[in-house]
Amino acid sequence: MAKVTINGIEVDVDPSMTILKAAEKAGIPVPTFCYHPRMDPAGSCRICAVELEDSKKVVMSCVTPVADGMRVLTESPKIHEARKTNLELLLLHHPLDCPVCDCGGECPLQNMSFAYGATESRFESHRNDEPEDMKSDVLVFNANRCILCGKCVRICDEVQDVHAIGFINRGFDTIIGPPLGKKLDCEFCGDCLEVCPTGAITDHFVRYKYRPWQLEKQQTTCSYCPSGCQMFVETENEAIVRVTSQEGVGPNEGSICVVGRFGFNHVQIPERFDTPYMRSLHRLVPSSWEEVLPEIASGLNAIRKKGVDRIAGLISTRVPMEDAYVFQSFFRKILHSNMIDTGARYSFMNAALPIVAATGTLRPLVDHEDILKAKVILVVGADPVSESNITGLFVKRAARKERSRLYVVDSEAISLSSRAKDHIRVLPGGEQIFLEVLSEEIRQSGNLGAEWISRKEELFKNWNVDPSAYQRLLADLRSCETGIIVAGRKLFQLETPVAGVESLLKITGDLGWIDRPGCGLFVLPEASNDLGVLMMGASHEWLPGLMDSRDPASRGRWEETWGSRLAYGPGGGLEEILKGIDEGKINALISLGENPIGHFPPGSRVREILSKLDMIVSIDMFQNELSDMAHFVLPASSAYERSGHLVSAEGFVQAIKPTMAYWGESLPDWQILDRLSHAMGSPMGVDSAESVMSEILRFLPDLAPSSRNGSHFVGGTGEIRLATPVASADGCAYGEMVHEGNGLSTKFVSPAHKANRESVSSRYAQWREGIKEEPASPYRSIAGEGEFVLELTKSLFHSGKMTLMDSNLKKIQPEGKLRINRQTARKRKIKKGERVSLRTAYGVCSFIVEPSPAVSEFELTFPVHFANAEVLALFAPGLDFSSGTGAPVTHRIRVSLDSQNAN
Amino acid sequence: MAETKHVEVDLEDIEKICEEFENREGAVVQVLQKVQEKYGYVPGEALELVGEVLEIPKSKMYGVLTFYSQFYQEPRGKFILKVCVGTACHVRGAGLLVDKVREELHIEPGENTEDMLFTLEPVACLGSCALAPMAMVSGTAYGKLSADKMVSLIRQLEEETVHEEETV
Ligand code: SF4
Ligand code: SF4
Ligand code: SF4
Ligand code: FES
Ligand code: FES
Numbered sequence A: 001m002a003k004v005t006i007n008g009i010e011v012d013v014d015p016s017m018t019i020l021k022a023a024e025k026a027g028i029p030v031p032t033f034c035y036h037p038r039m040d041p042a043g044s045c046r047i048c049a050v051e052l053e054d055s056k057k058v059v060m061s062c063v064t065p066v067a068d069g070m071r072v073l074t075e076s077p078k079i080h081e082a083r084k085t086n087l088e089l090l091l092l093h094h095p096l097d098c099p100v101c102d103c104g105g106e107c108p109l110q111n112m113s114f115a116y117g118a119t120e121s122r123f124e125s126h127r128n129d130e131p132e133d134m135k136s137d138v139l140v141f142n143a144n145r146c147i148l149c150g151k152c153v154r155i156c157d158e159v160q161d162v163h164a165i166g167f168i169n170r171g172f173d174t175i176i177g178p179p180l181g182k183k184l185d186c187e188f189c190g191d192c193l194e195v196c197p198t199g200a201i202t203d204h205f206v207r208y209k210y211r212p213w214q215l216e217k218q219q220t221t222c223s224y225c226p227s228g229c230q231m232f233v234e235t236e237n238e239a240i241v242r243v244t245s246q247e248g249v250g251p252n253e254g255s256i257c258v259v260g261r262f263g264f265n266h267v268q269i270p271e272r273f274d275t276p277y278m279r280s281l282h283r284l285v286p287s288s289w290e291e292v293l294p295e296i297a298s299g300l301n302a303i304r305k306k307g308v309d310r311i312a313g314l315i316s317t318r319v320p321m322e323d324a325y326v327f328q329s330f331f332r333k334i335l336h337s338n339m340i341d342t343g344a345r346y347s348f349m350n351a352a353l354p355i356v357a358a359t360g361t362l363r364p365l366v367d368h369e370d371i372l373k374a375k376v377i378l379v380v381g382a383d384p385v386s387e388s389n390i391t392g393l394f395v396k397r398a399a400r401k402e403r404s405r406l407y408v409v410d411s412e413a414i415s416l417s418s419r420a421k422d423h424i425r426v427l428p429g430g431e432q433i434f435l436e437v438l439s440e441e442i443r444q445s446g447n448l449g450a451e452w453i454s455r456k457e458e459l460f461k462n463w464n465v466d467p468s469a470y471q472r473l474l475a476d477l478r479s480c481e482t483g484i485i486v487a488g489r490k491l492f493q494l495e496t497p498v499a500g501v502e503s504l505l506k507i508t509g510d511l512g513w514i515d516r517p518g519c520g521l522f523v524l525p526e527a528s529n530d531l532g533v534l535m536m537g538a539s540h541e542w543l544p545g546l547m548d549s550r551d552p553a554s555r556g557r558w559e560e561t562w563g564s565r566l567a568y569g570p571g572g573g574l575e576e577i578l579k580g581i582d583e584g585k586i587n588a589l590i591s592l593g594e595n596p597i598g599h600f601p602p603g604s605r606v607r608e609i610l611s612k613l614d615m616i617v618s619i620d621m622f623q624n625e626l627s628d629m630a631h632f633v634l635p636a637s638s639a640y641e642r643s644g645h646l647v648s649a650e651g652f653v654q655a656i657k658p659t660m661a662y663w664g665e666s667l668p669d670w671q672i673l674d675r676l677s678h679a680m681g682s683p684m685g686v687d688s689a690e691s692v693m694s695e696i697l698r699f700l701p702d703l704a705p706s707s708r709n710g711s712h713f714v715g716g717t718g719e720i721r722l723a724t725p726v727a728s729a730d731g732c733a734y735g736e737m738v739h740e741g742n743g744l745s746t747k748f749v750s751p752a753h754k755a756n757r758e759s760v761s762s763r764y765a766q767w768r769e770g771i772k773e774e775p776a777s778p779y780r781s782i783a784g785e786g787e788f789v790l791e792l793t794k795s796l797f798h799s800g801k802m803t804l805m806d807s808n809l810k811k812i813q814p815e816g817k818l819r820i821n822r823q824t825a826r827k828r829k830i831k832k833g834e835r836v837s838l839r840t841a842y843g844v845c846s847f848i849v850e851p852s853p854a855v856s857e858f859e860l861t862f863p864v865h866f867a868n869a870e871v872l873a874l875f876a877p878g879l880d881f882s883s884g885t886g887a888p889v890t891h892r893i894r895v896s897l898d899s900q901n902a903n
Numbered sequence B: 001m002a003e004t005k006h007v008e009v010d011l012e013d014i015e016k017i018c019e020e021f022e023n024r025e026g027a028v029v030q031v032l033q034k035v036q037e038k039y040g041y042v043p044g045e046a047l048e049l050v051g052e053v054l055e056i057p058k059s060k061m062y063g064v065l066t067f068y069s070q071f072y073q074e075p076r077g078k079f080i081l082k083v084c085v086g087t088a089c090h091v092r093g094a095g096l097l098v099d100k101v102r103e104e105l106h107i108e109p110g111e112n113t114e115d116m117l118f119t120l121e122p123v124a125c126l127g128s129c130a131l132a133p134m135a136m137v138s139g140t141a142y143g144k145l146s147a148d149k150m151v152s153l154i155r156q157l158e159e160e161t162v163h164e165e166e167t168v
Helices: A019-025 A077-091 A108-116 A151-159 A191-195 A258-262 A289-305 A321-334 A349-359 A368-373 A389-400 A430-444 A450-462 A467-479 A497-510 A530-535 A552-562 A574-582 A606-610 A625-629 A669-679 A689-699 A757-770 A807-812 A822-827 B011-020 B025-039 B044-054 B058-067 B087-091 B094-105 B147-167
Strands: A002-006 A009-013 A049-052 A058-060 A071-073 A139-141 A166-168 A175-177 A201-203 A216-221 A230-236 A239-244 A277-280 A283-286 A311-315 A340-342 A376-380 A405-409 A422-424 A483-487 A520-523 A588-592 A615-620 A632-635 A644-647 A653-656 A712-714 A720-722 A736-740 A745-749 A787-793 A818-821 A835-839 A844-852 A859-863 A892-899 B079-084 B118-123 B135-137 B140-142
Touching (some): A009 A019, A077 A108, A166 B058, A289 A311, A289 A615, A289 A669, A311 A574, A349 A757, A376 A467, A389 A405, A615 A625, A822 A844, B011 B044, B079 B094
Parallel strands (some): A311 A340, A311 A588, A376 A483
Antiparallel strands (some): A139 A201, A166 A175, A230 A239, A835 A844
């Protein structure tokens, strides 16, 4: 420990600390421009100058380490002069167009100049008059306002690992921008925009549309992916103007991705349903709540009388826990039905079911902080950067800055591959075989027969597995102190996904990871609240708290809680719902933000089956195939208008807050269901989302709101401050203050968000005993000569289908392109932007091509968001469900490719 | 000025150059010098390919390229007319020389003539101020220039080229 005196205050700090950090510990702010808590120090702006009392030397506090006995002044006449001179130098070239600058009012440069009276420049020089770089549709670079602090370049390099922008030229002519005078081609996270202390980087969507001080700001949780980002929605007159992040706030620590930052526009467009609609003579006509609710209620009452499980419900997994909770109790208590399912059925359920069976929880054993500390990370069948962007950032950071050994097992190159020690590029679909072999080898720990080994060799040959990379991974997994396996969407959508996930669970157990802190499996749910909605019992399998809905004891427990008998039947999920409707056993469907038609190939009869229903109620924001055939369409409020909680992939339970008024007549889902229950004469009596949450917490106290902040944030004039408390700007607290020692230091403790290892451990042991050891699955189909496997992938720039309505994101990615291996394209003389057609036994569809080195020569990928009926027509029609999990199986297919110009 | 036509870049050539320097990231400046020797400038495509081979992001490659004034991003003429505009030359009428070239060849500083014969490149002090105003073409210094002498120098260079072509 080193003793340092700063402005007369003594602090004991680690000798490796910089003066800046020590000052912050002493509670003394120091202004900074180029310093940033998540990046390596650059020491270039010189605004953080401090004076050493003994030597009278002026040093840069952000790069100078402390020394024992050091005495520092952060303010002194000398420092004041030094900072003022520095500001004047910065202002030399600055255009002083603050009145029209988007940054005006929240500009550290402006604030500092004001504080130091450096409004006039003493130096003579030309003002920069470099034209703005307007080539990008997203970001605009104004070199004149740039003070060359380099934060934008560094965040793009060090945090995003995208390296899209750099310094160009030198000396006075230096500017920031994308290379070769081309238009910016990057992930459009907007982090550079966020960290820029001036108005040198602005975005096209909101330029000149606002003055920062006129905006109302509300912290909320992003509802797209499961990263659980804390973001700030800024509005003016009930309209969202922009979304920002704040350094250090939330598990995302101040980074948000392109979808969270720019995908806010669809909720404020005229296409949104703003009033209830009722079908009359084949047309949907605008109506009112007063009119539709009694109509729906009497219809539901009549059907309910016929018996249990007569009414089916589907709910999206982007809604808060509260709505999911009300949804399942509405169905089980009021409608006497357990025919309910969630949007997670299409993919994540394939992971959720085996994971709950093995561990009893959906919360992970490890979180992003553990990822940073893990010595070995295996990413298999997942693209973290596009599925859960912040998870991706943490894996990148682990590999780049913490030197953990990263392995990627995937047929495609994902953006993490370049950081991997080994990228084991299996043939499409081989991820699963790989895991089965790996799990068996780990289980047998060396006792493998010659026959098994030769089978393994053959499998590896057939599936293109590099045996030496496999050996390296195996050795690393066995010997590492801490290891984490990240798995995602691709793995959950293979032909027999449960086998893949079970292999992962076996691997984690057999490596002894269940009991070892810092080790475990980290799965990426597909939507922001897959976890929360499932935990609330919105699928037929589970009651709230993941209790078995068919187990009389669990059922009894909730009957007691709710003080009413639960009269639901055996129920079922999507598969049973469609079957029941087809057989006339289900007569009504209420869908909250779900559209099953859009998920199946057009020939699958889904539309035909649904048309047998007496009543379809579609609660949604936009028109879709289901609302087109609905008898009632009810307008739902968006995530930007409602309140509630979401459970992130890390297990945090975080609040979403209303940022604007309900759109038109729209209402949150819980309220629509509550009103319906009143109209039916069986009122649920739900007062508010808050009252639902307190009911949930009474019985499931471990779901108390929790979050995490970064360790530092940047204050208004650029100074760095500690950011330990996990409380939001509006005082919504995630935990409580704990006083330590002499009462001087307080710590904010957030409730546990990870699974409890002990309870997982006992449950797991049981599961492991019971699980059968089956030999690796037989050889499965791969693409034949001249054929490819077509796969629908998640794009970084969209989330689900709803963002296709978002003008900002549509500008960033307007259409879906078929990605094909670059070499293959060259060989077949297919050029970028050309059209090709794909043919299967079921259909033909034409695509615009985009050659890419990322896809392998055996596969083609297309963003799932753009997979409309024409694209889906390539897939086998029919209702094919996985036997273990009831998930539809339609994600990959063999196709042959014809170049348009060839025929 | 004519639309400059870019050369075709061959991946194998780039790979060969990078290999000469053992694909070392640190050799990026030398690699770019070699590329410039080969093509007369550093074509954008070559820059990207070097980046791919040396595993350096494009943005960083471009930073290096623009940091050093020795690199050119556009093809350049056969003769680079380096007209000194340093202080000594300036007071002795360097401006007139530049103007004369602009007028005679219809190019602005930094541009090439349509036939890719000349590039006008005003430079700072060439180090022979006693001979001001100065110019330098292909390594040869020409001192005590006047506008007329400049024109005859240009004519002379043009003729040399015609001769060369005839003898070839
Ligand atoms: S938007 Fe993100 S990826 Fe693009 S340049 Fe800025 S920091 Fe880099
Ligand atoms: S653009 Fe902004 S962040 Fe980037 S160097 Fe300039 S002032 Fe700094
Ligand atoms: S989509 Fe995911 S990564 Fe992007 S801002 Fe939202 S929560 Fe964060
Ligand atoms: S030099 Fe320290 S913050 Fe810039
Ligand atoms: S100024 Fe022209 S040679 Fe020195």
